[in-house]
Amino acid sequence: MTTTERSIAAAEAHSAHNYHPLPVVVASAEGAWMTDIEGRRYLDMLAGYSALNFGHCNRRLIDAAKAQLERVTLTSRAFHHERFADFCTQLAELCGMEMVLPMNTGAEAIETAVKTARKWGYQVKGVPDGQAKIVVARNNFHGRTTTIISFSTDPEARADFGPYTPGFEILPYGDLTAMEAALTDNTVAVLLEPIQGEAGVLVPPPGYFRAVRELTRERNVLFIADEIQSGLGRTGRTFACEHEGVVPDMYVLGKALGGGVVPVSAVVSSREVLGIYHPGEHGSTFGGNPLACAVALEVIAMLRTGEYQQRAAELGEHLHAELGLLIGGGAVEAVRGRGLWAGVDIAPTHGTGRQISEKLMDQGVLVKDTHGSTIRIAPPLTISKEDLDWGLDRLRAVLTG
Structure with missing residues (x-):
């Protein structure tokens, strides 16, 4: 049994099953990236349902917290x-x-x-x-x-x-x-x-x-x-x-x-x-x-400063343009959203939202499903265009593979 499997088994044995998390155990994170307990890195495309708009361990926010803790x-x-x-x-x-x-x-x-x-x-x-x-x-x-x-x-x-x-x-x-x-x-x-x-x-x-x-x-x-x-x-x-x-x-x-x-x-x-x-x-x-x-x-x-709103607007326009190209290929039925926030409806022939989320996890990208057939994409507003494109490339590979 791997370290990840032991951790998940212990969690399932001793915590109420009110969530069904993906089988990844996060140990550290910075910016738009998370690292699991075995050293594998994942691009966070969920951002804690928008709780992490400014990324993981944002230095300004950590410094503000540390100063107040003292x-x-x-x-x-x-x-x-x-x-x-x-x-x-x-x-x-x-x-x-x-x-x-x-x-x-x-x-x-x-x-x-x-x-x-x-x-x-x-x-x-x-x-x-x-x-x-x-x-x-x-x-x-x-x-x-x-x-x-x-x-x-x-x-x-x-x-x-x-x-x-x-x-x-x-x-x-x-x-x-x-x-x-x-x-x-x-x-x-x-x-x-x-x-x-x-x-x-x-x-x-x-x-x-x-x-x-x-x-x-x-x-x-x-x-x-x-x-x-x-x-x-x-x-x-x-x-x-x-x-x-x-x-x-x-x-x-x-x-x-x-x-x-x-x-x-x-x-x-x-x-x-x-x-x-x-x-x-x-x-x-x-x-x-x-x-x-x-x-x-x-x-x-x-x-x-308006910086984060502008990033969400500009990168969001790019995100939706790229996701829109997936419609009509048989795997994606619809895309909705605004800014750096999108809901992608997966065609039943290509699997459930959960199945697509698990396949993306295997490719190093973390998203979350909802209502059976939809995956939600909401990366930190601090994500780079290069990292966003990297994640979108993995999504395309999963949906067309």
């Missing part, structure tokens, strides 16, 4: 700390908003957004107590807490975890007619992903987000954008909403905000919305801790 890592929100005000101020400015409510994981931030929308609905909009409704999209992925899976349409995420939390209405993604009909006096929010990542990198119809923004403004409904995967440079803009010139009432951020170093998430909105909270009504021991703020501040500084 000072103070956690105070809890029982006290102020010296990084907190700067983090909230600079993140609010990056988003063009006024206030920040920091948490840790993306799911925590979505839960926070749901609670905020309901409280705003009762206190500001005047919705009768217990009647608040939030509109969401079919095939969404916002996390896996009990409340969040209550408005999921994914059987794997939802089955056997009831009873479910009420108060949500699920509509087809991109259907503006259904959206118009769904919004009532008791609707407090519309929660959407600008691009549905887990569903296969689904991009909504042109103009859909702009129309939803206008409709929610007319009906006095909060428009919440889940930019946990799509935001912070991934699509070639700071936020994916910018592709349609849309500014939501609330951003939900996570993943890349922690720079691949620590979990950092946040809800960012106006004073009217986040100003509804009073001490004791919501919180998190680790939310907004000094270490998290130090890393996130460096992420914000990096995004302010």
Whole structure:
């Protein structure tokens, strides 16, 4: 039995099987490359579902973390700390908003957004107590807490975890007619992903987000954008909403905000919305801790240069041009996405998404499948064009071999 096989066997024996990882055991990583425990190198074309937008062990982010580790890592929100005000101020400015409510994981931030929308609905909009409704999209992925899976349409995420939390209405993604009909006096929010990542990198119809923004403004409904995967440079803009010139009432951020170093998430909105909270009504021991703020501040500084957004736009154009050439050859049925983010639908005759992912792993490229037939490609924004082309060459070889 190899070292890799022993490690995987131990993991499967002693950890819950809530994931089905590819059979690779990573020991170290730098930039867009990972090395396993036996010394084999792999090109990371997933980037931790966008958590690693700035690559593995980014020196700026590691240095920021190390410097903070030597000072103070956690105070809890029982006290102020010296990084907190700067983090909230600079993140609010990056988003063009006024206030920040920091948490840790993306799911925590979505839960926070749901609670905020309901409280705003009762206190500001005047919705009768217990009647608040939030509109969401079919095939969404916002996390896996009990409340969040209550408005999921994914059987794997939802089955056997009831009873479910009420108060949500699920509509087809991109259907503006259904959206118009769904919004009532008791609707407090519309929660959407600008691009549905887990569903296969689904991009909504042109103009859909702009129309939803206008409709929610007319009906006095909060428009919440889940930019946990799509935001912070991934699509070639700071936020994916910018592709349609849309500014939501609330951003939900996570993943890349922690720079691949620590979990950092946040809800960012106006004073009217986040100003509804009073001490004791919501919180998190680790939310907004000094270490998290130090890393996130460096992420914000990096995004302010525009360098990473530009790289994602330019390399993304190249990525989609190359992937588009694969359509019509019998192996690829469709390609979707924006920037350095793509969903590639594999023809059933060429195997499942899992099988293609395993073949790519054998060629030194790591991607991830979703919904059976789709593979997701989302390399770090720091990837070189040469490395990107190397990975695409392997993909072509796997699909045509």
